[in-house]
Amino acid sequence: MGQHVERLKRGLPLLKYLQQQNWTGQRAGRFEYVGLCPLHEETRPSFYVNTRKDVFYCHGCGQGGDLIRFVQLSRQLSFRQSLAYLDPQAVQAADSTALLEQTAAFYQQQLDHYPEAVSYLHRRGIHDPALIRELRIGYAPGGNLRRYLTLQGHSFAVLRRAGLINAQGTDALYQRIVFPLGPGEHIVNLYGRSIGVAFAHRFLPGSKGGLYAWEKVRHCSAVILVEGLFDYAALRQAGFCNVTCSLGTHLNTDQFRQLCDGPPTVYVAFDDDANQSGQRATEQLAHQLAAHGVSVRRVLLPERHDPNSFFVQGEDAHRFHSLLEAARP
Numbered sequence: 136m137g138q139h140v141e142r143l144k145r146g147l148p149l150l151k152y153l154q155q156q157n158w159t160g161q162r163a164g165r166f167e168y169v170g171l172c173p174l175h176e177e178t179r180p181s182f183y184v185n186t187r188k189d190v191f192y193c194h195g196c197g198q199g200g201d202l203i204r205f206v207q208l209s210r211q212l213s214f215r216q217s218l219a220y221l222d223p224q225a226v227q228a229a230d231s232t233a234l235l236e237q238t239a240a241f242y243q244q245q246l247d248h249y250p251e252a253v254s255y256l257h258r259r260g261i262h263d264p265a266l267i268r269e270l271r272i273g274y275a276p277g278g279n280l281r282r283y284l285t286l287q288g289h290s291f292a293v294l295r296r297a298g299l300i301n302a303q304g305t306d307a308l309y310q311r312i313v314f315p316l317g318p319g320e321h322i323v324n325l326y327g328r329s330i331g332v333a334f335a336h337r338f339l340p341g342s343k344g345g346l347y348a349w350e351k352v353r354h355c356s357a358v359i360l361v362e363g364l365f366d367y368a369a370l371r372q373a374g375f376c377n378v379t380c381s382l383g384t385h386l387n388t389d390q391f392r393q394l395c396d397g398p399p400t401v402y403v404a405f406d407d408d409a410n411q412s413g414q415r416a417t418e419q420l421a422h423q424l425a426a427h428g429v430s431v432r433r434v435l436l437p438e439r440h441d442p443n444s445f446f447v448q449g450e451d452a453h454r455f456h457s458l459l460e461a462a463r464p
């Protein structure tokens with residue numbers, strides 16, 4: 136929400152808004168204008184606008200604040216209504232973030248109530264409660280999200296637009312372990328891993344965002360890049376802090392740029408696939424990154440393994456360190 140307000144205010148300075156509303160002010164200083172107060176009746180100007188701080192203050196009625204505050208006072212709107220009045224798009228974006236936030240929190244609460252979800256995590260070797268909390272891993276049992284969010288006041292149309300429910304009105308994520316996707320605390324999408332027979336990977340419509348948990352590793356001297364969130368979780372649990380995840384072997388433009396502008400060394404630890412797809416993706420990415428001056432090391436996992444299964448089969452951090460040391464350019 137805060138980010139959206141800042142963006143909105145950057146796009147529409149207070150003075151510009153006032154002028155659009157036919158307010159006229161005289162220059163009263165390097166960053167100051169003064170004129171008649173639009174908020175109360177007066178004949179001598181006491182309404183000051185500071186363009187550097189982008190705020191107003193009236194010595195007559197004592198009111199002051201920023202653009203949003205001015206709209207609240209002059210139109211008698213609430214904070215949210217003022218935002219909607221100023222920029223419907225900004226509000227829609229803020230609403231969608233709030234909706235995903237509520238959804239993620241709901242799925243997080245569900246996790247402990249479904250033994251099949253917890254045992255799936257354990258089968259994938261993920262058991263550290265602190266890490267599960269930190270990554271905000273949840274469970275979408277299916278069939279109860281729509282009702283919950285409707286009770287929270289969200290309309291069918293809003294849930295549909297976010298892709299949280301299908302056209303038939305059923306939950307889109309069904310029997311899936313859910314990871315909220317950042318950046319940071321700002322959720323832009325959800326990833327759902329099926330624990331049943333459905334197609335393994337599912338995202339909500341829209342961008343999957345940048346590299347997973349990028350803000351934690353962007354200043355490291357080297358990062359380990361994996362393709363799946365379970366690989367990520369396994370490495371984090373094993374004590375590796377400098378891990379990030381591209382959510383698939385195909386990096387989007389944002390993700391690629393992050394790697395180019397980020398740590399000087401990237402260890403690529405994609406899956407060792409029977410059909411060679413992980414290996415081919417590694418080769419391709421290594422070439423592209425090298426062309427941008429990034430030093431790439433290819434981590435060779437044992438045949439048919441990914442970092443997650445590597446740890447599940449009983450290997451430890453020490454052994455993975457050896458793989459990193461043996462990684463070739």
Ligand SMILES: [Zn+2]
Nearest residue numbers: 172175193196
């Ligand atoms: Zn006033």
